[in-house]
Amino acid sequence: MNTLLNTLHRRSFVKSLIASVPASSLLHGDVKDTKGRHLLYVANPGIRNYVEHGGVGITVFDIGDGYKFVKRIPTWDVPEAQKPENVKGVAASAKSGRIFVTTINRMMALDAVSGKKLWDNTYEGGCDRMAISPDGKLLYTPQFEGPKWHVVSADDGKVITTIETKSGSHNTVYSLDGKRCYLAGLKSPNLSVADTKTHKVLTTVGPFSNVIRPFTVNGSDTLCFVNINGLLGFEVGDIKTGKKLHRVEVEGYKQGPVKRHGCPSHGIALTPDEKELWVVDGANNTAHVFDATVMPPKQSASIKLRDSPGWISFSIDGRFAYSSTGEIIDASSKKIVAALRDEAGRDVQSEKMLEIVVANNKVVAAGNQFGVGMKR
Numbered sequence: 426m427n428t429l430l431n432t433l434h435r436r437s438f439v440k441s442l443i444a445s446v447p448a449s450s451l452l453h454g455d456v457k458d459t460k461g462r463h464l465l466y467v468a469n470p471g472i473r474n475y476v477e478h479g480g481v482g483i484t485v486f487d488i489g490d491g492y493k494f495v496k497r498i499p500t501w502d503v504p505e506a507q508k509p510e511n512v513k514g515v516a517a518s519a520k521s522g523r524i525f526v527t528t529i530n531r532m533m534a535l536d537a538v539s540g541k542k543l544w545d546n547t548y549e550g551g552c553d554r555m556a557i558s559p560d561g562k563l564l565y566t567p568q569f570e571g572p573k574w575h576v577v578s579a580d581d582g583k584v585i586t587t588i589e590t591k592s593g594s595h596n597t598v599y600s601l602d603g604k605r606c607y608l609a610g611l612k613s614p615n616l617s618v619a620d621t622k623t624h625k626v627l628t629t630v631g632p633f634s635n636v637i638r639p640f641t642v643n644g645s646d647t648l649c650f651v652n653i654n655g656l657l658g659f660e661v662g663d664i665k666t667g668k669k670l671h672r673v674e675v676e677g678y679k680q681g682p683v684k685r686h687g688c689p690s691h692g693i694a695l696t697p698d699e700k701e702l703w704v705v706d707g708a709n710n711t712a713h714v715f716d717a718t719v720m721p722p723k724q725s726a727s728i729k730l731r732d733s734p735g736w737i738s739f740s741i742d743g744r745f746a747y748s749s750t751g752e753i754i755d756a757s758s759k760k761i762v763a764a765l766r767d768e769a770g771r772d773v774q775s776e777k778m779l780e781i782v783v784a785n786n787k788v789v790a791a792g793n794q795f796g797v798g799m800k801r
Contacts, residue, residue: 694796
């Protein structure tokens, strides 16, 4: 299986990467060398602060070798008899070659290849799931469910300014062109859209039927797809008009109790080609696939997982879906083809992971933790 996975991934990566560079080069870096080593970086503990799902640190896996464990990059030391802080987000930049990790209190920058720590700062109100600008210069970093986002210099971690939404700052997505940043809070049914030049909120999308949880946007900045409290499924918003367009409920499955997040669907992602929308189902340990070429998207498949999922994202080329349960899903066949295990043989689970491509000891491409559409 590993040999087949290897061959399929490498062939498809070269073809799809060449086709996608014009649309996605701002996000992933201008990739000239497609022969690099494709690695999956997984920040731990990425399921609350549960060390049983991969310990503490960034675990690195070789995508081209069947997701075999490569190494562990140390992050924070945990004093004896104390619990580690929950990791809240991960971001990387091909422009700078850096990877960034947030916990409920702080954010750290590391060299993605060597693992060297570059800076480690705490922030007023803590940190949540951040996003990095396509040029790798800015991080929009939410407080931990607070009233503000910090706009942070990726170079040294210093705060440049703040944006106050009073929405319970939580999740963040940068647009492909870098001109907008989308800000969602746990206390608001509206998605705020910030101008990244002025660092001011331009407009909002919504209100949706409940407060926004995970969300994603398409590459042309016309549509957003949001999970909300109380809904097994998602809602669709028109970014241009600011109106809610559709409510889509998962069919054939009952909405039941979930392990975490208190939200039936806590995880949503577009495939890079925007043909499919994937949504998780925490109660039924399932990922549901929707045809996104029609509007509203139409349910087309479901995939059973080994545990309760709380996030979903994709490889850069879109061939593989990454479930927070640590399972790797072939996006075409909808079959699970691998499962992450660390150096101790533990099943690794994390809601914070992304792909990085390294060639000649340099980062040449970096994915993101969100399933953002790549069509322009």
